[in-house]
Amino acid sequence: MLSEFKKELSQHFSYLKGAKLLIACSGGLDSVVLTQLLFKLKYNIAIAHCNFSLRGKESDEDALFTENLAESLQIPFHSEIFDTETYAKDHKLSTQMAARQLRYSWFDEVIQNFGYDYILTAHHANDDLETFFLNLTRGTGLRGLTGIPSKNEKVVRPLLHFSREEILAYAKSQNLYWREDSSNAKTDYLRNKLRLEVLPKLKETSKDILQHVQKTQKNLQASQALVEDYMTLVYNLAVSENEGGYSIDIAKISELPNTNALLYELLHPFGFTAWDDVYGLLNAQTGKEVVSGSHRLLRNRNEFILTKITENSEKNEFFIKKNQKEINNPIDIKLNPTNKMGHIDNTTVYVDADKLLFPLRLRKWQEGDVFQPFGMQGKKKLSKFFKDEKLSLVAKEQVWLLCSEDKIVWVVNHRLDDRFKITPSTKNLLKITTNP
Structure with a gap:
């Protein structure tokens, strides 16, 4: 298998040569074999192990095993312990989905902090077969049946060409040791049920089902x-x-x-x-x-x-304290006292600072809001103003209002309220700018 794996890397994963690689190693058969193959081929590798704290002592022993593996190969080792069940409960996720989110979020951190180029996982042809039928049973489109991608941004899967039988045969020929995950023998999860009960029956009727599906x-x-x-x-x-x-x-x-x-x-x-x-x-x-x-x-x-949908989609009100020079959430606004007026456009206005009552409010518009558009004597409904400006529904929802108590000072990036404009009697000017 070593020579076939070397050929596979040369033909389809040549970019891994010379790269700094992080192997997601659970301690199981597949990831141990992937680690040993890459080590023998002298790739620049390290091990990353996730302890999801789901199997008590067994999980801790897996972590110790992978750490000892890294030590025996004299390669860097990274590990993290997760409270997966609490995370799943807090985020209303299945245990499997919670573990996936925790795993890949941590992988990203390790890659960024230590300068790795890729994270390698040990998915193989049998995993691909299981995914095919898993997606088929759940209902999917064409894309869901095309298989696990060999590369997805930073995630690379160089064992996809090889079957679990080939991987097991290699491990035995090299007298390798690995950990067995007891949860893989349970049929609580649909994937396990497919692996342990459904696919063996299919193989009885078609021994080449793996090749046919590929x-x-x-x-x-x-x-x-x-x-x-x-x-x-x-x-x-x-x-x-x-x-x-x-x-x-x-x-x-x-x-x-x-x-x-x-x-x-x-x-x-x-x-x-x-x-x-x-x-x-x-x-x-x-x-x-x-x-x-x-x-x-x-x-x-x-x-x-x-x-x-942004984090601020549900929050409609923010405050700006007196003497506060800028805010960055939900939008960037700068407030600078000045003694003269400069260029004015949709992103820059000058107001009479003495007419403002702090804290100023930055809020979304509401039905019934009115203001006095700059240059006009009377008031105008914002809904009418938006219609005249030909704003779409989405554009209207993205508009923020800068308010002093219940008065609109500025329809941000659109129009100043005439009541707060600079006049000959203005003593203190305030320049307000945004970064749209």
């Missing part, structure tokens, strides 16, 4: 490549980027065949799962929306507006 996945990957090429054309035709996110032209999308499938391809990277609701927006009224865990899709006249 061939199918190669065909599906070719089909996926065609889809992605087509989607590039669709993207250029119907999607435009702006400061707040993306705009999708509904008319142009609707003119193309398989409109729902096109929406799926465009939007699935943003975490949407309620696809019937997404497709329903094609015939919905302005203002209807669908949200994912990270993004919002809004129908606005003849377009869909896709924006990211």
Whole structure:
């Protein structure tokens, strides 16, 4: 296997030569073999081990085993202990998903802190087979059946070409030691049930099922490549980027065949799962929306507006204390006393400081808000002002108001309130700027 692995690295992972590599090593068969193979081929490697504290003494013994492995090979060792169950409970996640988030978040920290180029995992062909059927049973699109990618940004999986049987045979031929995870023998998880009960039955009817699925996945990957090429054309035709996110032209999308499938391809990277609701927006009224865990899709006249949900999406009010020179949340604002006026534009205004009552409030607009636009005698509803300015629904929601008590001082980046303007009697000027 060593010579085959060397050939695999040369043909498909040549970028690993000379790179600083961090191996995710649980102490199990696969990761131990990956570590030993790379060590024998003289790659620059280190071990990273996660103790998820899920199996008591057994977890601690796994950590000790991997530490001893690193010491015997005289390579760097990194480890971390996680309270996985508490994290899962606090974040309302399954134990498996919690462990995954903790693992990769910590890997990122280690990579950044110690300058590693890639994190290597020991996923192999059998894992890929299990994932194929796992996704099939849960319902998936074409992409979900194309297999585990050999490289995903910093994560590299050089053992995907090899089966578990090949890995086990190599380990035995080299008299290697590894740890057995007792949880792998339980059928509580669907993946384990597939591995232990379903796939062995399938292999009885087709001993070459692994090879057949791999061939199918190669065909599906070719089909996926065609889809992605087509989607590039669709993207250029119907999607435009702006400061707040993306705009999708509904008319142009609707003119193309398989409109729902096109929406799926465009939007699935943003975490949407309620696809019937997404497709329903094609015939919905302005203002209807669908949200994912990270993004919002809004129908606005003849377009869909896709924006990211930020931490401040639910918080609508912030305060600026007297003598405070700047804030950076939710937007960047600087307040500087000055003795003369300079250039004025949408991002810079000058106000009469003596007319301000602190703390100033920075808040989102509400129905019924009125102000006196600079240069006007009377008041105007903000909703009417926004309509005259032709702001979209999303643009309106991104507007902040700088207020002194209940009076609007500035519709930020849009219009100053006339009541706070500089006059011949003004004694103290305050320059307010934003970084949009």
